[in-house]
Amino acid sequence: MQIGFVGLGKMGYNLVVNLLRHKHEVVGFDINPELVTAIKGEGATGVNSYEELFSTLPNPRVIWLMIPAGPLIDKVLDQLLAAGLSAGDIVIDGGNSHYQDTLRRYELLKGHGVSYVDCGTSGGVSGALNGACTMVGGDPEAVGKLDDVFREISVENGYLYTGPAGSGHFTKMVHNGIEYGMMQSIAEGFEVLEKSPFPFDYEAVARLWNNGSVIRSWLMELTENAFKKDAKLEGIKGRMFSSGEGKWTLETALNLGVPTPVIAMSLIMRYRSLQDDTFTGKVVAALRNEFGGHAVVKAE
């Protein structure tokens, strides 16, 4: 199949290579011309504008977006419509968009006769290259046309048609919420080991737990890798950034009335890790001083 591909960053680039390996013809576009040049080296056609993209792709078009979630998607959809996106075309959003944005965009494109398919993609950068996990929502006819594509770029059984529009991104969002919780669980465990009276070898423990234990998992394998590179993680700081999907999972859970304390605390501890000191802590320290005369630590 001929596929237009917009966004050749870490994930997008690898997905294109993955598609090429499966004999698809890819027309790649990125605002960064160096990435376009690079993808041509992999065997794709490279273009430098939406006009060129549209003049190169046959009708009906299939265009895969792999760009940062948020307003940029809306802007690109506007540009695609301006460039000639029209009835019968299919646009795939392979990024981490909020499922409610996806529903809105689905309706927008539907008004133009264009199918909008949401593809949540997991497996990290290496998965994008060697076999991803794809969670795909959208109208069944549109997704049906892409079935082979999704199956081929995914690991075996790593592709699922999840249902109506938005359900793919919803599934990916929840996946990431679980991921937050699992990562925080693992990390807390290792901090208990680290503060324990025993001289643990963290890499050895992670390897052990990856072999036969109940908690064996890809995340534990990554933990093993991380400790292999830096036995006590002395080279990095414990700043836990987040890119939004954990927050969306919690917000969605609140909207649905689902109690998700572990996902909530995983997210909240990430925010806490970005602070060196907290106003909350100052208030509590001041209060202890007020009623109990407990000493406070003076700020420098």
Add this chain to the structure above:
Amino acid sequence: MQIGFVGLGKMGYNLVVNLLRHKHEVVGFDINPELVTAIKGEGATGVNSYEELFSTLPNPRVIWLMIPAGPLIDKVLDQLLAAGLSAGDIVIDGGNSHYQDTLRRYELLKGHGVSYVDCGTSGGVSGALNGACTMVGGDPEAVGKLDDVFREISVENGYLYTGPAGSGHFTKMVHNGIEYGMMQSIAEGFEVLEKSPFPFDYEAVARLWNNGSVIRSWLMELTENAFKKDAKLEGIKGRMFSSGEGKWTLETALNLGVPTPVIAMSLIMRYRSLQDDTFTGKVVAALRNEFGGHAVVKAE
């Protein structure tokens, strides 16, 4: 009543002055002779050894301990027994002892015919002086003899006989658990104000909330005082120390199978505030880097 008083720190000293105001005769002892001298200036008798304490107090003795919870209590009880503590005497533990230690000590002293009364004391340093809140457990006969004393040193309705030995300290423990939660609640609220787009005057907001709102409380009054002294708490760091009772409340709740998520998180955030960086954070940051290539912050 003549009362021996062991421990003349912040809380103990003020309680003795409170007792003296209510016409009790106090024989005060502390290992710090300066505090003994000072309490004599308030009208108490001062002694510098348990022997002197015992030769000064009439039989049967009433001895109030106001010393740090923990093994020191056991040591002092041993010293009191060695000095002549005997059948008919009453020992009051006015500190924040664990109720299970209290039960153990109650049984120990019972074997000597000595009554052991546990008195949880709240209200802070000023309450000790001007009217405390006392939660008293022990055998009803022993507590009955001290009823007037507890009532006089407490604010009106601020004394309760809570039941059998240990129940006073249990009540105080739970009181402190609630206190942790209330303090953290207030503090989180002010951090939301602080990070908001509005230029709030925290002292003014605390004063407002103390007048007519649902959350008016002594802790909110102390919050108001704290902001009056330092409008943005710039002079102090947010280190939230703890002296054990919140932890005991959580441990007890776990033993009783009671879900106490708010008390748990209040305590856990205190521990977190004592760390500049966390191993948990390092592990999560390393994992994000492993699977997503997300940048980590390098340690200096």
Add this chain to the structure above:
Amino acid sequence: MQIGFVGLGKMGYNLVVNLLRHKHEVVGFDINPELVTAIKGEGATGVNSYEELFSTLPNPRVIWLMIPAGPLIDKVLDQLLAAGLSAGDIVIDGGNSHYQDTLRRYELLKGHGVSYVDCGTSGGVSGALNGACTMVGGDPEAVGKLDDVFREISVENGYLYTGPAGSGHFTKMVHNGIEYGMMQSIAEGFEVLEKSPFPFDYEAVARLWNNGSVIRSWLMELTENAFKKDAKLEGIKGRMFSSGEGKWTLETALNLGVPTPVIAMSLIMRYRSLQDDTFTGKVVAALRNEFGGHAVVKAE
């Protein structure tokens, strides 16, 4: 001052009586004509339509809305504009609106030359009648004209001009977030008492804690009242409903990057209390059965 008042429910009715006591003239409207009749009995003028409201009020108009937060506010503002709301008028939203809705409505009315004042109101139904706590945001000139009104219906020091439009509702929102945390803290403490080996009298403990303790507070007084009416709360179920402000506080904290674990857990436990059984629990129970052969409880 002559004040139009829209919404004569529990809170609104009492606020009108409070206004009347302070010699203000109130023109009251409610879609329920029985409430209009009732408020006339208190000395207010009663009207049964916005047209009547506008023909009765002098220019410039001051109209106080005390109606449920949400789309109803927007509808009523449309109706007021249709009825003749115009430049120089002031509309007060005394309800629990989301501060971002308030900002939107402030801009809308500003386009019509109308001032929009947000008044967060605390103190419950009795406070509305006898002295509320009012947190008021809006343009200083508009609020300045109402200063005396807010001061009079509030308890002493119970009124604060919090700053620009939205800040009053923001303050009330955070107030409620703190309230959630304090309530959950108190409640967890009493559950620890309830599961303890001691035979506590909860009303007596609440009264004790209201006298001299660190946690004395209006909420603890209400706790005392509640136990006075039903010593073990045997008559009610532990369903903890919520009306939105705790959720907004958490959502706002997430947006601002403020870690509020205690407010989060207070909210989450409310949602949990509305479920008799959970899918989360089923999954965990099934997993324990899968790996450990642990018995599950069969559903009936």
Add this chain to the structure above:
Amino acid sequence: MQIGFVGLGKMGYNLVVNLLRHKHEVVGFDINPELVTAIKGEGATGVNSYEELFSTLPNPRVIWLMIPAGPLIDKVLDQLLAAGLSAGDIVIDGGNSHYQDTLRRYELLKGHGVSYVDCGTSGGVSGALNGACTMVGGDPEAVGKLDDVFREISVENGYLYTGPAGSGHFTKMVHNGIEYGMMQSIAEGFEVLEKSPFPFDYEAVARLWNNGSVIRSWLMELTENAFKKDAKLEGIKGRMFSSGEGKWTLETALNLGVPTPVIAMSLIMRYRSLQDDTFTGKVVAALRNEFGGHAVVKAE
């Protein structure tokens, strides 16, 4: 090697079969004679008393205990000592004992010249049979003699000598704490799916996530199995029992000052799941009624 084996329950029985497959000679004992008979059918020698166990085993003895953690271990150690346990013998505790109990028992047996080895065992019932994950602490000489045994009954790389006495059980404890967090994370995610507007097939989603996603894990495989058996888990209730190790992890974390919010909440939600209604909820509901006149749900 000849190994005495005490405790032939689910885990113990399978471990014996595993040992037999690796050509070890096992002398099995259980207080339930039927299990002794059964294990004889597998090729082990069966005995019905500690005396018989001791008369059958050669010197120095190696005795593996696979019995419920707690006081029973102490009782059995006393019985083994009474039966002739003596210098040079090795006792392995393969159960989920608290590491501090293990340290105490290690010291006790050391006084008799007996080595005490703690072996945390993971992988569930199937792992015990086909390849476990073993985390082993104790004196290096003692563990060294058993190295081959532990390696053979474990999956490849699934055995680790973790360090001094207690470290094996400590590692297993933390493993289980992580397990609690991972399970709760997965379960919360599925509850978000279940309450979502999309008609998800949970088994299909779990299978998907096991193939290529970041959260692929043995626990997710078990989730897939569970949904395969009961697509919506309608047959079971969400009672989440616990056997102690999550609680120990949290208690240990509290003692070490490690903030473990996710492990804490995982445990607390388990306790919550055992309650049909909560006193906490009653108190909060009563308070809402007190200040806001909010309706409560009456108990039947």
